[in-house]
Amino acid sequence: xxxxxxxxxxxxxxxxxxxxxxxxxxxxHNAMYWYKQSAKKPLELMFVYNFKEQTENNSVPSRFSxxxxxxxxxxxxxxxxxxxxxxxxxxxxxxxxxxxxxxxFFGEGSRLTVL
Amino acid sequence: AQSVTQLDSxxxxxxxxxxxxxxxxxxxxxxxxxxxxxxxxQGLQLLLKYLSGSTLVESINGFEAEFNKSQTSFHLRKPSxxxxxxxxxxxxxxxxxxxxxxxxxxxxxx
Numbered sequence: 001x002x003x004x005x006x007x008x009x010x011x012x013x014x015x016x017x018x019x020x021x022x023x024x025x026x027x028x029h030n031a032m033y034w035y036k037q038s039a040k041k042p043l044e045l046m047f048v049y050n051f052k053e054q055t056e057n058n059s060v061p062s063r064f065s066x067x068x069x070x071x072x073x074x075x076x077x078x079x080x081x082x083x084x085x086x087x088x089x090x091x092x093x094x095x096x097x098x099x100x101x102x103x104x105f106f107g108e109g110s111r112l113t114v115l
Numbered sequence: 116a117q118s119v120t121q122l123d124s125x126x127x128x129x130x131x132x133x134x135x136x137x138x139x140x141x142x143x144x145x146x147x148x149x150x151x152x153x154x155x156x157q158g159l160q161l162l163l164k165y166l167s168g169s170t171l172v173e174s175i176n177g178f179e180a181e182f183n184k185s186q187t188s189f190h191l192r193k194p195s196x197x198x199x200x201x202x203x204x205x206x207x208x209x210x211x212x213x214x215x216x217x218x219x220x221x222x223x224x225x
Binding site: 004006035040041042048056090092094100101105107108 | 119124147149151156157158159160161164166205209211212213214215216217218
């Protein structure tokens with residue numbers, strides 16, 4: 001199994017749909033992250049969870065709702081998205097969260113297209 | 116908060132030529148520095164990192180980067196590139212959270 005697994009890899013949804021992205025890490029890490037990757041822009045940090053507690057919400061619109069039931073699983077619930085939300089959504093994990101020194105381990109991403 | 120600037124959005128080079136991908140950062144506190152690589156339709160993979168100690172760090176596939184504190188830089192170099200090095204390269208800085216540059220697309224031509 002790969003260290004960080006994301007499903008689905010591809011998702012197409014209408015603006016009125018509700019869908020969820022799932023991320024699972026098998027590395028025993030304590031922190032998990034959602035990043036948004038859009039063309040020609042730096043990766044945007046969206047949310048950080050450390051020991052299941054949200055430690056950062058980087059001014060993300062409420063149509064994105066994260067959920068972290070345990071240190072191994074992270075969800076991103078999507079509702080009434082806009083076409084500009086189309087992007088690659090990357091999940092990552094690290095041994096420690098905010099203030100840690102180690103690298104992040106990334107999943108392969110979920111490519112979201114909003115019609 | 117810290118920030119990262121990758122000075123070149125695209126770098127085309129011929130196979131076996133040397134390459135340098137530039138990265139500068141700003142931070143009011145000590146930072147840890149990383150280079151990640153992203154191949155098409157994949158996530159980011161760690162290439163190398165600087166946490167402490169020797170300012171020159173190397174990867175297993177021939178890349179190296181040097182931490183220069185006075186110039187706040189962490190440029191990535193390889194003396195001879197291969198076609199397979201074609202990818203997007205991201206410089207990242209970690210103080211509290213990990214912040215990434217906009218990326219440099221390296222294209223190696225035959």
